[in-house]
Amino acid sequence: MAKLTKLFEPIRxxxxxxxxRIKMPAMAVSPPEAEEAVISRLKYFYAEKAKGGVAIIGISCTATRLIEDPMLGLYDDRFIKGLAELTAAIHTHGAxxxxxxxxxxxxxxxxxxxxIVGPSGVSLSGRPGTPFRLGGPREPTMPRALTLDEIHAMVETYGDSARRxxxxxxxxxxxxASVGYIIAQFLSPLTNKRDDEYGGxxxxxxxxxxxxxxxxxxKAGSDYTYTCRLSGSDLLEGGYTADDTAEMARIxxxxxxxxxxxxxGWHNAPVPIIQTDVPQGAWAYLAAAVKKAVGIPVAAGTQIQxxxxxxxxxxxGKADLVYMARALLADPELPNKAKEGRLADIRPCMNCCRCIEASDGPPIYCSVNARLSREHEYPVETPAAESKRVLVVGGGPAGIEASRVAALRGHKVTLCDHAPRLGGLLVLAAVTNxxxxxxxxxxxxxxKSLPIELRLNTAVTPALLDEMxxxxxxxxxxxxxxxxxxxxxxxAxxxxxxxxxxxxxxxxxxxxGIGQRMLSNLGALFVRFFYEPSxxxxxxxxxxxxxKRVAVIGxxxxxxxxxxxxxERGKKVSIIEESQRIGNDVGIVHRWVxxxxxxxxxAKLETGARVVEITDKGVRIExxxxxxxxxxxxxxxAGGLEPNTELAEELSGKGTVVYAIGDCAEPGKLLEATASGFLTAQKI
Incomplete structure (x- = not known):
């Protein structure tokens, strides 16, 4: 195992x-609730991250009044008390x-x-609205150019906020001053067309x-610590480059x-930046360019989990610190586990970006960490009042999470699955993701690390239930x-x-035919004993x-x-969709890519198409x-799934307490499956 030495060196x-050297960057995570309720919830949220061993934690705040925004207010002195409770919660645990x-x-x-405002009223998309609402108007509008008086007022407001x-x-x-927000728009020649002292x-x-x-x-003092976020490049044609950012950093x-x-990059950049297929560390070169230009610490982190x-x-030597957002949401204990050499125990972020897609409507949740944003309700697994015999049927993400929580709460858990390995549909999804x-x-x-009796290759029948x-x-x-x-x-x-x-x-x-069956049996035999998604x-x-030619229905x-x-494998693909939109349930981060x-x-994309027949030549559609x-x-x-009620109906007359979770109860994605297992096991 590689030794982590630089990551745990102190730095000034x-x-x-x-x-x-691990920094948790500020994220828009504040739900639209009353201020006291938000602070109470977020104290648990940030305390758990601080306990996990991160060095410094950011909290996203706003210097201006907004509409149901996901940031905490700084535009009035009344916010100081609540924010002080958050800093105290973080400091208590050493961050x-x-x-x-x-x-x-x-x-x-x-x-x-x-x-919606900017230096010159320029919309890079040419359309009203912004990539994320982030407290902006619910009805999209074109941006308005700021006046000089308004710019001066903004400057004063930032100073007042820093004092608070x-x-x-x-x-x-x-x-x-990055990703296309207001200050970043002043930095770019694409959005700043002013001919006064703020442009050119x-x-x-x-x-x-x-x-x-x-x-x-x-207003906050010259003896205070000040940091800044820049985009290493906006990744837009005609915008600013890594060399430009290096010069900004020097200044x-x-x-x-x-x-x-x-x-x-900016949110508008036509380049995949944080999506699943972008290699980890792909953007570290932008930090390296800035580091060469300055003598102060530089942090990299986009797409590093x-x-x-x-x-x-x-x-x-590409950076002095690493900021990690999604990785610390997936596993707040990542720093402590890494420092102790327990890398295999780190819950991996899968880059689904569901957390990012929820930034306009917090709370945010995580596909692999169901406790996220529920820390105030479930800070730890509390022992059950009575230890019970719990049978979990299905070794997918919902079943595994229910088994984990139930076992930690002191129940005697048996997990059964008819397949030869755990994972459920994730075994299939790992091939495509x-x-x-x-x-x-x-x-x-x-x-395998918990007191869970695991029975693979086991079909759960009424007879088995009578036995157990x-x-x-x-x-x-x-x-x-x-x-x-x-x-x-x-x-066939x-x-x-x-x-x-x-x-x-x-x-x-x-x-x-015989050929297809033989191929499938050989393939199944190979997969049974040598499952390697790549x-x-x-x-x-x-x-x-x-x-060679594949029609995907759904x-x-x-x-x-x-x-x-x-x-990507060279197939000629057609997608047949009955509605008018392909990828309607795909999040905004991945869909455009x-x-x-x-x-x-x-690929041939057929929308508004109804399947009428499948032949040996393909699919006939109306x-x-x-x-x-x-x-x-x-x-x-590839249409959506439906609830699976067969076994529940068989058990209904036996007097056993039955809970249905995951796709079995309500089909969804990994996030929903994990959450249903977590929440159900908490009440057993």
């Missing part, structure tokens, strides 16, 4: 001595705290409305930021900034694939959810189980993810009143 930032100011695209002057930050007990204040040259475009820093230092160092976080990648970035394999391996280790006599049965057997009631839906060239799940469970197809993904370039999340995987990949690969043939050699039914 301004007046602060940090115990390690430093800083407040970040500047997130968003909007401002409210005096008693006026909340407006210090009075609330924060150890530092950070101004964010780089020096003029930086004037607002420098005046803010100066005003903050005047900021002279202005008294003590540390710089280097982010990558692995502590080994973080260590490498530091060891190679490179980051899920780590999650499957982690869950397998987790179950459980007090509680938790049904997590997964959902049912809906049937497609059209001619040809049971042909048609694969459904069950076929693929059975194949990866080590069982061959029971349909098709190898299976590579093998998809060949003719089994999908031939353009939701599962269908889109499969289609992207297949076009997938659609771009599919279009560039020449669209716009006419019948068309979508040519295909293989057809995949």
């Amino acid at each position: 930032v301004g007046n602060l001595e940090l115990k390690n 430093k705290a800083y407040a970040q100011i500047g997130v968003g695209y909007c401002w409210a002057f005096g008693d006026g409305p909340v407006e 930050v210090r009075e609330a007990g924060f150890d530092a204040v950070e101004v964010i 040259s780089l020096e003029n475009r930086m004037r607002l930021l420098l005046e803010i820093v100066e005003n903050m230092k005047a 900021l160092e002279k202005a008294g900034i003590h540390e710089i976080d280097v982010m990558s 692995d502590v080994l990648v973080a260590e490498r970035v530091l060891a190679e 490179r980051r899920i394999g780590n999650v499957v391996e982690y869950l397998d280790r987790l179950v 006599e459980p007090d509680i049965v938790v049904l997590a057997a997964g959902g049912m694939a809906p049937t497609l009631d059209v001619p040809g839906s049971r042909r 060239n048609v694969l459904n959810h069950r076929d693929l799940k059975e194949l990866l469970a080590g069982r061959g197809f029971k349909k098709g 190898l299976i993904r590579w093998m998809l370039r060949f003719g089994f189980p999908f031939k 353009g939701g999340f599962a269908g889109c993810e499969l289609a992207v995987t297949l076009v 997938w659609m771009k990949q599919l279009r560039e690969a020449g 669209k716009d009143g006419s019948i068309e043939l979508v040519e295909a050699d293989s057809v995949v039914l």
